[in-house]
Amino acid sequence: MRLTFEHGTVVVSEPPDLDLGFAPGLMWDPRVELWRAPARFHSDLVRALRAKKLPLDDRVRPRPSPRMPEWTTPELRPYQKGALMAWALAERRGLVVLPTGAGKTRVAVAALAELRLPALIVVPTRALLAQWHAELSRVCPEPVGIWGDGERVNGTVTVATFESAYRLMPELGARFDVLVVDEVHHFGLGARDELMEMCVAKHRLGLTATPPDPMALARLEGLMGPVVYELGVADLSGTYLAEFDRIELRLPLEPDERLKYQKDHQRFAEVFRGFAQQNPGASWADFTSIAMQSVEGRAALAAWRRSRRLLGLTRKKLAAVHEILERHRQSKVLVFTADNDAAYAIAKRELVMPITCEIRRRERARVLSAFRDGSIRALVSSQVLNEGLDVPDADVAVVVGGTRGEREHVQRIGRLLRPSPGKRATVYELVSAGTREVLQSRQRSRGLAAAHAALV
Amino acid sequence: MLPRTLLSSSVAVRGAEIVPRYLGPRDEPWLAALIEVFRAYQGLRQHALAERLREPLPLRAPRGSLRVARHVLDHATRVKPCAGGRAEAARAAVFRHAAREPDRATALARAAIELGLDPDAIEEAMFADLRSAARVGPVPADLSPMALAQRANLALASALLHRAQSVRVTAFGNTRALVRHVQLVGLICNATAQGGGVRLDLSGPFALFRHTLIYGRRLASLVPRLAWCDRFELEAQVALGVGPGRVTYRLRSGDPLPAGRELDRFDSQIEARFARDFARLGSDWDLVREPEPVPLGGGRLIFPDFALVNRHRPERRWWLEIVGFWTESYLRDKLEQLRAAGLGQLIVCIDERRGCGDLGLPSGAEVLPFRTRIDAQRVLERLDR
Numbered sequence: 156m157r158l159t160f161e162h163g164t165v166v167v168s169e170p171p172d173l174d175l176g177f178a179p180g181l182m183w184d185p186r187v188e189l190w191r192a193p194a195r196f197h198s199d200l201v202r203a204l205r206a207k208k209l210p211l212d213d214r215v216r217p218r219p220s221p222r223m224p225e226w227t228t229p230e231l232r233p234y235q236k237g238a239l240m241a242w243a244l245a246e247r248r249g250l251v252v253l254p255t256g257a258g259k260t261r262v263a264v265a266a267l268a269e270l271r272l273p274a275l276i277v278v279p280t281r282a283l284l285a286q287w288h289a290e291l292s293r294v295c296p297e298p299v300g301i302w303g304d305g306e307r308v309n310g311t312v313t314v315a316t317f318e319s320a321y322r323l324m325p326e327l328g329a330r331f332d333v334l335v336v337d338e339v340h341h342f343g344l345g346a347r348d349e350l351m352e353m354c355v356a357k358h359r360l361g362l363t364a365t366p367p368d369p370m371a372l373a374r375l376e377g378l379m380g381p382v383v384y385e386l387g388v389a390d391l392s393g394t395y396l397a398e399f400d401r402i403e404l405r406l407p408l409e410p411d412e413r414l415k416y417q418k419d420h421q422r423f424a425e426v427f428r429g430f431a432q433q434n435p436g437a438s439w440a441d442f443t444s445i446a447m448q449s450v451e452g453r454a455a456l457a458a459w460r461r462s463r464r465l466l467g468l469t470r471k472k473l474a475a476v477h478e479i480l481e482r483h484r485q486s487k488v489l490v491f492t493a494d495n496d497a498a499y500a501i502a503k504r505e506l507v508m509p510i511t512c513e514i515r516r517r518e519r520a521r522v523l524s525a526f527r528d529g530s531i532r533a534l535v536s537s538q539v540l541n542e543g544l545d546v547p548d549a550d551v552a553v554v555v556g557g558t559r560g561e562r563e564h565v566q567r568i569g570r571l572l573r574p575s576p577g578k579r580a581t582v583y584e585l586v587s588a589g590t591r592e593v594l595q596s597r598q599r600s601r602g603l604a605a606a607h608a609a610l611v
Numbered sequence: 612m613l614p615r616t617l618l619s620s621s622v623a624v625r626g627a628e629i630v631p632r633y634l635g636p637r638d639e640p641w642l643a644a645l646i647e648v649f650r651a652y653q654g655l656r657q658h659a660l661a662e663r664l665r666e667p668l669p670l671r672a673p674r675g676s677l678r679v680a681r682h683v684l685d686h687a688t689r690v691k692p693c694a695g696g697r698a699e700a701a702r703a704a705v706f707r708h709a710a711r712e713p714d715r716a717t718a719l720a721r722a723a724i725e726l727g728l729d730p731d732a733i734e735e736a737m738f739a740d741l742r743s744a745a746r747v748g749p750v751p752a753d754l755s756p757m758a759l760a761q762r763a764n765l766a767l768a769s770a771l772l773h774r775a776q777s778v779r780v781t782a783f784g785n786t787r788a789l790v791r792h793v794q795l796v797g798l799i800c801n802a803t804a805q806g807g808g809v810r811l812d813l814s815g816p817f818a819l820f821r822h823t824l825i826y827g828r829r830l831a832s833l834v835p836r837l838a839w840c841d842r843f844e845l846e847a848q849v850a851l852g853v854g855p856g857r858v859t860y861r862l863r864s865g866d867p868l869p870a871g872r873e874l875d876r877f878d879s880q881i882e883a884r885f886a887r888d889f890a891r892l893g894s895d896w897d898l899v900r901e902p903e904p905v906p907l908g909g910g911r912l913i914f915p916d917f918a919l920v921n922r923h924r925p926e927r928r929w930w931l932e933i934v935g936f937w938t939e940s941y942l943r944d945k946l947e948q949l950r951a952a953g954l955g956q957l958i959v960c961i962d963e964r965r966g967c968g969d970l971g972l973p974s975g976a977e978v979l980p981f982r983t984r985i986d987a988q989r990v991l992e993r994l995d996r
Contacts (some may be wrong), residue, residue: 162797162816163825168944184819186799186812193820325797325817325825349817349825447619499738506709506718508702513741518699525707532710 157212158201160329163353165192165200165215178203194328195378197355215329215355223311226268227294229261232395234386238262239269241384242360248380250339250361254388255569256396259362260287263335264294266360267312274312274333277320277350279341282539285516287314287337304516317341317350324353333358339379340562343371351378364569365562388565388572396572397550399580403596405588406471416465416590419458426455466592467493467556468500472585479553479583480505480533487526487549490535491567493556498535501555510536541566548575554584556592557599564599612831613770617682619851620675621767629849629860631767633867634676634760641672642680642756649684652747660747679763687762690748698740700726701733761869768868769834771860773827775847776818780833783808784841787901787914792836796829802904802913808842809904822850822857838868881962881985882916882933888987895922896994902930905952913952919994929956929994933985942978958993960985 157168167175167190175181180196183189192200197215204211231239238251239262247266253259267274276291278284281304291299291312300310302319309330315323334354339361342348351359361379366372372382392398408416430442446452480488488507492498495511502509508522508531519539525531527548534540541563552571557563571580586596613621623630634642645668652660664681672680704722712718716730723730738744754762772778782789786809793800793813801812813833815826830847837843845862862868889898902918921927932949934942942959949957958977977993979985 164816164819166816182819184816186801186814186819191816191819193817321825346824349823352820353817353825447616453620496743499741499743503734503738504715506705506715508706518702521703522706530710531706 156204156209158197158215160194160197160215160355161191163194163325163328163349165194165197165355166190167192171209175204177207193352194355195352197329198357216332220273220332223271224296226271226296228268229264229294231261231265232258234391234395235262235265238384239265242266243269245380245383247333247358247360249359249383250363250366250375250379250381252363252366252382252385254386254391254396254572255364255566256572256574257364257386257391259337259364260290263337263360263362264290266358267291267333267335268294270333270358272332272358273330274335275320275331275354275356276312276314276335276337277317278314278337279317280539281316281512281516282519283337284314284316285520317347321347321350324350328354331356333360334379335359336361336379339363339375340365340367340371342378343367343373343375345374348374348378365565367562388569392572395574397574397578397580399568399571399582401582401584403584403586404475405586405593406469406475407588408590409470412465412469413589416462416587419462419465420591422458423455423462426451463493464496466587466590468497469587472555472587473501473504475583475585476501476553476555477505479551480507483551483581484532486532486551487529488533488551488553489540489549489567489570490533490553490555491540491557492535492537494537497556498537501535505533505535507533507535510534510539512539514539540570548573548578550578550580552580552582554582556585557595561599612773613679613682613766617675617678618767618770618774621679622771622851624851624858627858629771629851629858631764631771631860632673632676633764633767634680635867636757638672638676638680638760639756641668641670641677642759644668644670645672645677645680645684646750646754646756646759649688649747649750653688653749654746657745657747658743676763679767680759683759683763683766684750684754687751687754688748690746697736698738701728701736702738705733705737758869761867764866765834765868768862768866769831771849772831772834772847774824774851775827775830775849775860776822776857777812777814778830778833778845778847780811780813780837780843780845781805781808782811782837782840782843785839786811787904788839789833789836790914791916793833796832798826798829834862834868837862838864840864881981881983885933885960885985885987885990886917888984889990892987892991894991894994896920896991897922913949915949919990921994929958931958931960931990933960934962958990960990 156170159166159168167181170190175190176183178192179199180192181190181200182192184191201211201213234253235258238253242249242251247270251259251262253262263276276287278287284301284303288299288301291314295312297311298308300308300313301315302313302323303316307319309327313331331354334351334356336342336351336359340363342351344367359379361375366382366385367375388396426446427442430437430445434441443456446456476490490501490507492501495513498509498511501507510519510522514522522531522534526534549571552568554564554567557567568582571582584596586592621632623632648663648668649660652663668677701722704725705718708718708721708725709715712721719730719733723733726733728736780789790800790802790809790811793811798813798815803810813830815823815829817823817825833845837845842864844864847860847862848857849860850857886898886900896919899918899920902915904914915930916933917931919929919931930949932945934945942961946957946959958979960979960981963980963982979989979993
């Protein structure tokens with residue numbers, strides 16, 4: 156009986172004359188008259204078939220991979236050691252949840268250094284691709300491969316964007332023994348989960364600051380393993396993370412903005428209320444799917460989008476950003492907006508460097524370096540700075556708007572929490588009074604252990 | 612590719628069938644008006660065009676269809692924003708001075724002096740490379756209202772195939788190129804003879820386990836290639852994402868899609884070069900491109916790349932197959948399959964650079980590895996051996 160890798164699946168050819176339905180993941184494929192399993196079941200499959208003493212010719216991973224030469228092992232803090240140990244005890248499958256700034260990357264690098272096996276690290280953005288590649292190149296004794304941002308270089312250890320990994324996994328998913336998924340909360344909802352299903356890697360490590368909802372988490376447990384270690388901001392604040400103050404600024408809308416907002420909000424709320432009454436417990440995705448099918452529904456969604464755009468950057472918010480930047484001229488400031496349009500509007504008016512997906516890798520690296528050495532004092536971004544990007548020593552954040560709730564908020568605030576002696580960070584949240592932002596602000600702040608909140 | 616919101620506003624679902632709203636002759640007047648608007652805004656900022664298109668066209672246009680046509684025209688007239696280096700230099704100077712100077716005007720003035728620009732010009736230059744600053748490009752000269760309608764229909768059909776789980780194509784005439792394309796993109800293809808034509812059942816390997824969009828691009832790539840065949844009918848099981856389960860989408864010859872590109876005589880440069888090299892040898896063998904499909908048993912068909920027929924003794928016949936991505940087990944299965952079909956006199960040319968997985972070669976096979984070019988002389992030596 157032979158096992159081969161075919162487009163993200165493991166195929167059994169020349170099977171014995173018996174029903175293999177007992178083996179994990181295997182299904183009979185009537186299209187080619189062979190047994191087939193998603194590639195992630197490979198090691199379980201081999202174990203199950205060997206346990207039945209069936210003769211097996213495994214062509215997927217025919218022999219154990221040779222270990223790479225010694226890596227430069229990174230120094231770990233006690234909680235990072237704890238995370239690594241918990242992961243090892245869970246048969247090296249599972250998720251490590253640590254707040255932004257607590258050094259998740261370092262835990263993964265230590266795990267890779269310990270195993271020294273072929274590994275694929277997948278990351279959500281091109282910015283993180285460059286950052287991981289640089290980090291691994293410092294400690295890995297072999298050239299580190301890279302898939303994404305226009306490059307395709309294979310290495311025993313390879314870093315890939317989600318997009319490139321998703322595209323290449325059917326072809327190259329049999330090459331790796333270890334799979335590391337950074338910002339793993341992006342998965343578990345079905346879309347693009349094939350990335351994890353089509354890879355044979357036995358050892359799997361997922362990293363996140365914000366685990367997804369229980370349903371996605373249950374699905375991720377099958378794909379990557381359970382949460383094996385979890386610490387929140389409050390666990391590390393004041394010791395390994397900087398302390399911070401949260402200041403919420405409630406800002407009124409101008410009369411014309413108020414009129415527009417009320418009109419659009421009412422139009423949306425009428426349709427949404429009707430839907431919610433008829434479909435208790437339905438999700439936002441359910442609502443948008445149904446709404447797209449009727450004229451009123453589409454109009455409601457358009458009104459909702461308009462009102463969101465309006466709230467994203469009101470005139471009072473723009474004035475508040477100016478005031479805060481003036482007040483913190485000696486600080487390093489990160490400004491977070493709901494969308495790129497708002498980011499560019501602030502960039503133009505306040506002369507703050509924007510970091511968006513349109514700013515290329517080389518310029519972004521130069522700008523971050525200038526921000527580190529203080530020759531640029533503020534950055535504005537809608538998405539790019541949200542996750543993982545290593546921005547040390549920022550001490551003021553201005554949250555002008557957001558679209559992705561609690562998780563996004565925790566990730567953003569994490570940008571400020573890298574500790575330095577005597578540091579105390581400040582987070583300004585700009586909230587339009589008398590709008591849905593008040594409730595949203597309350598919801599998204601639940602994940603934070605705020606030192607104090609002040610209403611101005 | 613059409614976004615999902617455009618897709619759902621361009622199709623209706625009746626029972627379990629998708630009814631696409633194709634554009635046709637009745638739409639040509641408003642399509643002509645739309646093209647004229649794009650022409651009038653050529654060279655201007657895209658956001659100015661977007662503002663104009665918020666207003667209605669001079670002729671009434673169905674909302675969903677207008678959005679699809681506009682999407683296609685946006686792509687056809689897209690011009691990459693230029694001045695990347697200059698904009699980057701402007702940003703570097705402005706933001707560096709902004710950190711030091713007390714106010715905006717001074718920072719801009721200092722940066723302008725540094726770069727030898729006017730302060731107004733530097734504000735303009737700072738974001739000249741961003742998408743929002745992009746300008747409307749020229750409308751392609753051959754894009755008539757009818758051509759735009761057909762391109763929009765092609766985009767719609769491709770988007771539906773992008774969400775397909777499985778596809779069945781029944782095709783007549785010139786089917787080989789289609790089969791070859793399907794094999795190249797790695798879909799599972801069961802080909803069976805059907806009333807003088809070929810029926811192809813297509814799906815991705817992973818589709819056995821659950822609905823996946825991972826093969827969407829490959830399935831969508833079929834659409835422009837279907838027109839290669841003399842006649843076809845396609846039936847796809849599609850998950851639209853609204854409403855229950857899957858619905859059926861049908862596409863037939865005669866549907867208003869653009870005519871397929873003229874077929875290249877050869878599928879790849881490798882094949883073209885091999886045919887040329889082989890002809891230059893001046894041997895006793897004729898190279899037959901696209902020989903007839905060979906029955907495999909059970910109604911299945913295979914499509915060898917070339918037949919090599921001896922000019923003086925036509926019963927002496929070899930088959931030549933060129934293989935892209937391969938593993939030892941893949942080659943062994945392929946050889947067994949071809950031998951079972953009675954193609955014993957067989958040479959398989961494999962691309963050494965594209966081997967993956969188990970990298971041995973099956974013993975006893977006439978396997979000829981190549982890198983950039985198939986050695987025609989070595990092929991001839993094997994024929995004459």
